[in-house]
Amino acid sequence: MYNFEFKNPVKIIFGKGQISKLSKAIPSDRKIMLTYGGGSIFKNGVYDQVKKATEGLNIVEFGGIEPNPHYETLMKAVEIIKAEKIDYLLSVGGGSVLDGTKFIAAAVLYEGDDPWDILAKSGKVFVKKALPIGAVLTLPATGSEMNGNSVITRAETQEKLAFGSPAVMPNFSVLDPEVIFSLPDRQLANGIVDAFVHVMEQYLTYPVNSPIQDRFAEGILHTLIEEGPKVLADRTDYDAAANFMWSATMALNGLIGMGVPQDWATHMIGHELTAYHGIDHAQTLAIVLPGMMHVRRKEKQDKILQYGERIWGIKEGSVDERIDQTIQSTIKFFESVGIKTKLPDYSVSEETIGKITKRFETRGSRLGEKQDIGPDLVKEILEDRL
């Protein structure tokens, strides 16, 4: 196990009816911006619950934050916050609304010239302060409710970039599994695959003798495989919804990634597919991961075999046969929840592969747990998915 530092102070308020605890969680003397997305919260009753729980608080509303939240949209919120002296953000939505809210929280207090640098110079520019954030989660998927990560898209330049800071971790997140009851299949399936691949990015690398982390990761994968289809089949199965929701949070709150190598190349390549074609984030992961496993079968061999055996019960055959079976089992699971895994399924052709490869060439960044995936391998991975 590697040395590590871990701190996650987010308060999780979990369970049915917990939205009613909002008034206790938010300081009463704050001026609050309530951020939300496309308006599903008006249909599923969450908005009404939030309004009831925050009666008497001083709230300004800001809606219309897109899936893959746009920098351009978020900067409008930043202006309003500065003009109206707002000092607390309440995100009511899924991972996109929360990621967008995190960027707003950081941009308002950013002291540099251009808030875009928070994203464009991420890793060099470090976000030290941000407005406090509370969250009501309406879609289990990204884990954003219990971490300091945010992914933002600039529509103008088709760029999708990430930043992270402890300063944008929510003060609290309310996780009421009943929000799942009204989710459409596509969003739910996306959530299952998103959480699944979050685990894989921290698990499917190379062994460093970390049995606790491995078993926690495998525990989340097993739970997603068991409970995900239950929720898809019966949206009102509260237990399944709760188990799925807690899985998605645990998948990316930092814990299973402590002391172990992490990959994230599947995410980085997937972001480009979203940037160029607007493909749902989880769909891009379902496309890229099998290619990653195929092309990196040597480098990831030990962990792919462990994953195949412990998750899918694959024990027979040569190493290559077992790896092939394991990739097929993974693909079968993604397809079983309704997420296609090939580029042509999304009308993406070789032309896009060229553009993405070129972008990685220009950036000069290398990906993966050993930082040894350059543009050539990105091309190979994507070509495997044609």
Add this chain to the structure above:
Amino acid sequence: MYNFEFKNPVKIIFGKGQISKLSKAIPSDRKIMLTYGGGSIFKNGVYDQVKKATEGLNIVEFGGIEPNPHYETLMKAVEIIKAEKIDYLLSVGGGSVLDGTKFIAAAVLYEGDDPWDILAKSGKVFVKKALPIGAVLTLPATGSEMNGNSVITRAETQEKLAFGSPAVMPNFSVLDPEVIFSLPDRQLANGIVDAFVHVMEQYLTYPVNSPIQDRFAEGILHTLIEEGPKVLADRTDYDAAANFMWSATMALNGLIGMGVPQDWATHMIGHELTAYHGIDHAQTLAIVLPGMMHVRRKEKQDKILQYGERIWGIKEGSVDERIDQTIQSTIKFFESVGIKTKLPDYSVSEETIGKITKRFETRGSRLGEKQDIGPDLVKEILEDRL
């Protein structure tokens, strides 16, 4: 899964050489009391590392905190702190030193008449503020490094009582697995069994459909069973030491207990064995748990069978046979690391059982995940261990 709230803001600084980060972790303007125990830190090099890392800081030392830390000892520290205007506590030791330090932190700022009420009226008196605490852990076992719990003994009255509050969670805990290299067998074995039973208290109850919590618990049990004996056999096996240390922390940082019933009757009964006979805490747990499993085999049936199958591979035989085998496997594991599991092994006779039963009668408290264990069952459980 039940509704729950979870917040654990303790910063974990994990790995070899991490004690050197102390100076960054402690605010430089504080007057610090360094608390420690019987002096092992002078022999194993930890004291020297701490002194080097805290050079220039204003430190008063307070040693001699006992295993099962005594209220009487801790109140002496409280006096010194008040007299010398100390405003930060640095615990350098195992769970007893840290538990003692937590009580000190709470007692200094306690506004009631008698700080003993923090323990005697725990559940009614609530600790709202405490001095900040930093910790360097020298013995993996209690999980105290990542929670707000503390167990204190009053020597005068042979009482061992607990309290808990978020206010006494350490700001940070340094976990350097190399501290294990110099531990004697007995302390190490105690640590393994202590962590094991912490998991069991949150796992071996009744099912509430909580697959994530179950699998995390099982992951810790498996790791303790695998890595514990490795550390006992070769004290310099760093990987095994690290995995054991992280297991002990994860066993009692709250996570696996969220949304599920918890037992803790084994602890409550065990505390009385320590109070009357000074038996090591972990030893008392190894004595009581098999009796608890035997007497509560009906109430805990589903989880005992799950535990038996997933941890010990027990799948054959009638329900009672499988439960008996599972209890025997548990006993065998405790004995294999050198911890005896019967009362006569510790020269405890029926007379003590009478005294303990009487104490529970007087208190009128009922134990266990369903609060249905009264004095009669306590007697039955202990008689099973004669």
